[in-house]
Amino acid sequence: MDKTILxxxxxxxxxxxxxxxxxxxxxxxxxxxxxxxxxxxxFLAKRIANRLKxxxxxxxxxxxxxxxxxxxxxxHEGSNRDKFNNDISFSIEGKRVILVDDVLYxxxxxxxxxxxxxxxxxxxxxxxxxxxxRGNRELPIRADFVGKNIPTxxxxxxxxxxxEIDNKDTVELIK
Amino acid sequence: MTxxxxxxxxxxxxxxxxxxxxxxxxxGEIVVNSTMNGYQEIITNQVYHNQIIVFTQSSIGxxxxxxxxxxxxxxxxxxxxxxxxxxxxxxxxxxxSLDKYLKQHNIPGIYDIDTRQLRHHLQKVGNMKASIVDVxxxxxxxxxxxxxxxxxxxxxxxxxxxxxxxxxxxNVVVIDFGLKFGVLRELSKRKCNxxxxxxxxxSERILDLDxxxxxxxTGPGNPNDIKPGVxxxxxxxxxxxxxxxxxxxxxxFAIANGAKLNPLFIxxxxxxxxxxxxxxxxxxxxxxxxxxxxDFKSVDHSKLFITYLDLINGSIQGLRHxxxxxxxxxxxxxxxxxxxxxxxxxxxxxxxxxxxxxxAYGF
Numbered sequence: 001m002d003k004t005i006l007x008x009x010x011x012x013x014x015x016x017x018x019x020x021x022x023x024x025x026x027x028x029x030x031x032x033x034x035x036x037x038x039x040x041x042x043f044l045a046k047r048i049a050n051r052l053k054x055x056x057x058x059x060x061x062x063x064x065x066x067x068x069x070x071x072x073x074x075x076h077e078g079s080n081r082d083k084f085n086n087d088i089s090f091s092i093e094g095k096r097v098i099l100v101d102d103v104l105y106x107x108x109x110x111x112x113x114x115x116x117x118x119x120x121x122x123x124x125x126x127x128x129x130x131x132x133x134r135g136n137r138e139l140p141i142r143a144d145f146v147g148k149n150i151p152t153x154x155x156x157x158x159x160x161x162x163x164e165i166d167n168k169d170t171v172e173l174i175k
Numbered sequence: 176m177t178x179x180x181x182x183x184x185x186x187x188x189x190x191x192x193x194x195x196x197x198x199x200x201x202x203g204e205i206v207v208n209s210t211m212n213g214y215q216e217i218i219t220n221q222v223y224h225n226q227i228i229v230f231t232q233s234s235i236g237x238x239x240x241x242x243x244x245x246x247x248x249x250x251x252x253x254x255x256x257x258x259x260x261x262x263x264x265x266x267x268x269x270x271x272s273l274d275k276y277l278k279q280h281n282i283p284g285i286y287d288i289d290t291r292q293l294r295h296h297l298q299k300v301g302n303m304k305a306s307i308v309d310v311x312x313x314x315x316x317x318x319x320x321x322x323x324x325x326x327x328x329x330x331x332x333x334x335x336x337x338x339x340x341x342x343x344x345x346n347v348v349v350i351d352f353g354l355k356f357g358v359l360r361e362l363s364k365r366k367c368n369x370x371x372x373x374x375x376x377x378s379e380r381i382l383d384l385d386x387x388x389x390x391x392x393t394g395p396g397n398p399n400d401i402k403p404g405v406x407x408x409x410x411x412x413x414x415x416x417x418x419x420x421x422x423x424x425x426x427x428f429a430i431a432n433g434a435k436l437n438p439l440f441i442x443x444x445x446x447x448x449x450x451x452x453x454x455x456x457x458x459x460x461x462x463x464x465x466x467x468x469x470d471f472k473s474v475d476h477s478k479l480f481i482t483y484l485d486l487i488n489g490s491i492q493g494l495r496h497x498x499x500x501x502x503x504x505x506x507x508x509x510x511x512x513x514x515x516x517x518x519x520x521x522x523x524x525x526x527x528x529x530x531x532x533x534x535a536y537g538f
Contacts, residue, residue, distance in 0.1 A: 013519055016454055017526065020480070020495060027498070051454045055480065146530065 005150055005158075006171040011131070014147030015044065018129050019051040021145050022098060029056050031124070033092060035063040037101040037113050038085070043162045044131060045100035063088030065099075070112030086116070093121040098145075102160040104130040107141035132171055134158050180285050181311040182227075182256055182293075185303040185319060189311040190293065195260050196277025196284035198309075202322045203227045203253030205305035207294045209445035210462070213512020214273070217444075218255060218282075219246040221332040221353035222422065222464045224395035225324060227254035227305050228444075229290050229297075237261035239270025246355045246511060250280050251332060254307045256293070260286035283307045301440045302466075328396035329353060329423070333374040340369040345528045348386040350374055350408075352394030352423045357509030361521045362390070375402060378411035387528040388417045391424025393507060398426035398436050398467055406431040417527045418501040419520070425503035426467055429494060435473035439488070442466040446513035448487040450506060458486075461506035462513030465490070500527045 006014065026032060029052055036045030042064045049060045066085035099113055110128060117126065129145035134152040150173070152158065157174040161167075178194040184205065207229045208217055214235050217228060235257040255277065262272050277284050285307050297303075304322060308315045325331070332353040340359060344366030349358065352374045362369050370384055374394070381389065389412050409431035412418060420428040426436055443465045449458045468490040474481060483493030483504065492505040502524075508517040 009519060010522070012455060012457075013523055014526075017523055019454065021500075021530075023480075024498060024500070054454050054456060146533075148526065149529065149533070 002159075003173045003175075004170055005132075005173050006148060008163075008169040011147070011169045011171065014131060015047050016051060018145045018147055019048050019055070022048070022127075022129065023052075023055070025127070025144065026096060029058055029060060031094070031096050032098065033061050033063065033090065033095045034098050034100060035065050035088065035092075035113075035117065037099065037109060038064055038066045039165070040160055040162050041065075041101040043164045044102060044129075045098075048098075048100065048129070061090045063090065063092070065113055065116055067109055067112040067116055070116050086120075088120065091121060092117065092123045094124050097123040097126045098129055099126055100129045102131050102162075103158050104128070104133045104141075104143050104146075105136060105158075107137045107139035110141050111139050131160060132158055180283070181308050181315075182254075182285055182288060182305060183308055183311050183315055183319060184296075184300075184305045186300055187316065188296065190288045191311075192256075192285040192288040194283065195262075195274045195286055196255065197281045199281050199283050200306065200308050201227070201253040201283055202304060202306040202319055202324075204302060204324060205229060205256075205297065206302075206442045206444055206466075207231060207290075207297060209294075209447055210512055213244070214255075215240045215244045216246050216357070216512040218252055219244075219250045220355050220393075220464070221247050221251060222355070222393055222395050223250075223252040224328045224332050224353060225251065225253055226395075227256060227307065228252055229256040229293055230258070231290050231294050233290075234259045234261055236273040237263045239263070239272055240276050241270050244511070246357060247332075250282065252282060254282060254305075255284040256288055256290060256307075257284070257286045258288065258290045260284065298441055302438070302442060326397060326400040329374050329394050329401060332395060334371055335373060337370055337372045337376070340371065342366045342368045344368055345387040345525060346370075346385060347388045347390060347528075348372060348381050348384050349390040349392055350376065350381070350424070352392050352427070353396075354392040354394075355507065355509070355511070357507065357511035358390060358392060358421065360511070361509045361518060365521060365525050367525075375404060376408070377404070378408040381408070381412055382415060386416050387532060388419065388524060391418065391420035391428060391503070393422030393424060393464065395423070397438070398423055398430055401427060401430075413496060413499050413501040417524065417531055418499070419524045420501075420503035421507055422464060422505065425494065425505050426469070428501070428503040429469050429474075429479075429491075432478050432494075432496065433473065433475045434479070435470040436467045437470055438467055439465065439490075443488065448485050450492050451484050451486055452493075453482055453484065459516035460514040461508055461517055462510060463492075463506045465505055469494075500531065
């Protein structure tokens with residue numbers, strides 16, 4: 001049984017709230033950069049950047065991070081770990097990085113993203129923004145900005161669709 | 176038999192009409208509402224305390240009043256002016272008619288008045304006093320000119336004692352400046368455990384109630400007439416717990432954070448103005464009951480975000496504090512009456528309270 005947890009309006013609103021909270025917590029947008037975790041995190045990061053542009057009339061750079069090669073729960077046999085698929089065209093040295101992803105679950109994606117970022121340069125700080133926090137963490141990681149908390153069991157699945165590639169904006173719970 | 180009565184304005188204009196409702200002689204500030212439906216919610220809204228309400232909608236009263244749409248227990252408007260009055264409360268809900276309701280609450284009504292022409296007239300001359308009287312002679316105009324309207328409207332409509340509206344969700348304290356039930360309805364729907372307190376309650380007493388969130392309600396009158404203690408209370412609580420404010424509450428939130436407020440030349444009551452949300456560039460419509468506007472130049476951008484703008488009169492329709500989860504809206508997102516384009520503002524409030532609790536206690 002599929003159940004829609006966030007519709008388009010609710011998703012927009014969650015991103016709007018996250019944007020305000022980012023400004024609130026960072027006391028402004030100085031030195032801020034956004035890094036989205038591929039695939040859907042990138043689109044969410046871009047939407048947050050658009051909102052910051054509307055609000056403060058400032059262009060916040062958005063980077064794209066591919067963490068596939070850093071996952072500890074995917075076999076890397078035959079793959080080349082040096083082969084990055086990242087697109088971060090700006091320096092993150094000394095910057096305040098907001099890492100953006102769609103769903104926070106075990107924490108393993110975020111853990112790999114942190115390793116990947118640290119390998120590039122040394123940011124001043126890293127904060128985590130997620131659209132959905134579904135619980136069931138396996139690592140000591142938590143999000144600073146959460147669109148919606150949805151406690152789930154491990155048998156359930158959360159499906160996030162973004163209009164840029166899925167033709168709709170929804171979050172569904174699949175049992 | 177119909178009685179002839181008169182609506183007289185401070186500038187000497189007189190309109191002849193016919194009486195319905197109570198036959199009392201009353202005076203108040205005259206305001207025009209252009210909403211198409213929901214006269215019951217409008218008449219019972221405490222925003223109209225001591226005001227005579229003119230409806231531009233041509234026919235009023237043809238649906239009767241129902242139990243679920245009151246916005247206050249005791250309406251305090253001073254009169255109702257309509258083009259055409261219909262006494263047709265005959266549907267199967269056995270609703271009470273407007274005529275009977277106004278008689279019960281001693282509010283006079285007057286019909287057969289060209290309310291759209293009246294609206295045009297007021298648009299030219301601005302806000303003013305008016306009376307509904309039996310004869311429009313010199314004496315009546317003298318009386319009207321001599322009438323001094325109170326500037327203590329909030330003190331008159333706010334609850335004298337705290338009361339609870341219990342539920343099992345978030346603990347919310349509502350500060351009553353002239354509360355509209357629509358806000359309580361939206362909080363009830365979301366299972367908030369609500370305590371309503373008088374407008375002059377101190378910040379210590381409010382925080383002693385251990386609220387997850389605080390609501391500053393709508394209300395009547397000039398925000399500049401409010402006691403300074405109220406502004407101090409707002410400054411004290413906004414840094415402690417999530418805060419959401421509407422109407423008069425929004426105006427007070429603005430003043431508490433350094434902004435200045437000016438009266439509008441003519442009050443705006445209706446839901447026909449498009450409002451733009453700046454962060455997403457989206458348009459929405461909402462019920463607006465606005466007599467004052469924030470002076471743009473007085474907004475301290477290092478403290479406040481401007482979040483919504485009215486696209487017709489250019490006034491600021493929403494603010495958000497930069498450092499705290501405190502938001503305010505000039506319009507009423509609860510509808511009652513009018514569009515509910517943005518009733519999800521309440522969902523946001525619930526989510527903000529949950530976030531704060533999680534950050535503080537980890538659950």
